[in-house]
Amino acid sequence: MQPHDFKPRRFVLASGMLLILIAIVFLLGSENAPITGSFIAGNEYFSNIQGITATSELAEISTEINFPESYMPISLDDCRTVFITDSINTITNYSLSLAEENGICISANLVFANPIYNSTEINETSYTVYFGKSLQKITFSSETPANNAILTSNNIVITAELSLPEVPTLVWNGNNEPMIGNGTTWQASKANLSNADYTFKVITEKVTTGLRTITMNYTIPLVQNQTDTTNSTNTTNTNITIIPWLSFTSATPANGTTLTTNALVITLNASFSPIVEFNSSGTIYTYSTTQSETNIWQKSFTGMANGLYKYRAYLGNLSTEIRYVRINYTVPATNTSNQTTSAEQTPQAQAESLQAELLIINSKPSKDITFNIPLKNTGTRNITSISGTVEVYKAGSFLETIDLVGTPSLLPDETGQLSAQWAAPEFEKYYADAKVVWNSQSFIASQNFTVGEPLLEVEKFAREQNGAKAKITLTLANRWIEPINAVNPKFNIYNGSQIVSSVYTSQQDIPAKSPVEFTAEFEITDIQSVKVDAVVEYSGKTLSQSLEAAKTQVIASEPPKVEAPKQSGLSGITGAFLKIGEGNNKITTIIASAVLLAGLVVLVGFKLPRDRKKAYIEEYKRRAKLWQEYVQKTRQTGQPLPPSKPNLPFQ
16 A cells, blocks of 8 residues: 545545444443333332443433333322432432323433542443332232122131332221231231121332221121929920120220220120220239120229220120220319229229320421320339330331430329430321330330421423413422312412412312422413512412513423433543443444444555556646646747657556
């Protein structure tokens, strides 16, 4: 090969090859399709994961994530939440623009700053993006009674299968009860159920099964009593068949009742004399009952100390449900100390007695919680040791145990308290189980409580002109754990500082932890030239936002969707391209880059073969022109001509 003159056409060819190289890298640089599954990140479950590799030359990383087909979450917020990590650090500052249709998440554009931008120590790093909170599913096993089932057994087992590991809660007749299990399989058993209708469902933090209703139609086994009567004249052999029964009457306090007296009467309807099982501060006592009329049996307690008690009754293999009752008695100013009663007193009313009550205080709108248990020694003996703890649960899942501090001992009639501070992780519903241990006895109390209060935030506020009309859009996000109903925003149009027009949108309910869009139209020629504000009143609060004149502001809205740059870059003089991706694609990109760049070097550095005939003609013309110029100049000067023409190449 021979050196050649650098021509513009060669640089055009080189540029074309460079564009081809960029196109190939862009194609290879496309993100891999998301992998569907269940991934735990940041104590949350996600259904998709995507990898990104970035060099330190990129200031900002932009990528598109795609959800599986027909991905419909419980809330669109589940699609707006991502977890980004480089295995060491977590990136929390990001923007995400979600594309969705009718509640189905399609794709999202994710943008975040590259932490290693301009780093001299790290040239490249990999990020993992978890997105799309997983869809928890609860299914009942075949042994679980079906809805509207009529059962001939008084024992049932409820088994729930979860698609993702979580701690579920059984809602039995409207009351939350724990389940036994681990991971994704959980059970609850019910025994000795009376003939009646029962309802149940299983719930997790965000998912619930449908409510099932079952009917118990249990035939109690026959009890046979045989009576033999013998006298001097005859012998009688009588077989009497009796079907036993047992149930509380309406006179017995319902489960969860708080009594303002210090007495309790348990009344039962039974075929024989039942036994009452009474649980006082963790100690179980049994008492016989007295018949007050036919098939009616009673057990009375008086002089009871304030506190929580539970009881049930049983007869043979029959048993009632367990009921709870709280005594909250205020002693009258005058008291007759010599008053006597024939009813039996509980052990709590004797020498040792402690009055306690669980109070849960939330300083709204903060997440700060105070657990407080006021104490009073209502007995006649000293209480020498007092300690307590509170176990906190969320959606049936244990969170932590909190130690209570305060009064270590109490003299008779002395008061004190135990308390502790707790910062809730989020605005949510919780459950507290408190236990106070004193003089080897215990006080146990439980309570559901809620942290926070209703809260709306503006997620998007925008305006647009359409001919002679303007459309205003306001998206309100409910950050509260319960629906906020009857929300009716008002839009105001200003002329200077004066309101010239107002309109209310249609009234809507905003579901818990979900956004709702409100719109209104105005007759106006240029909505951009006037100030617009939105005013929302809800739950005793007022929320307002403004769009100033001559410009459009999108408040707290999703960032505009920007075409994601193909994450590749030109590295120094070598022109090596690195794909933002992983695995084989990166290797393929580097190989392709090396081959094409080698061709580019050959093209620029060496001469391409030329057309010999065309080159001959061009050179001939050039030398012929020079000869003519020489002849003309010689004749003008009168000098003799040379004997021959100039030598030509390629002869």
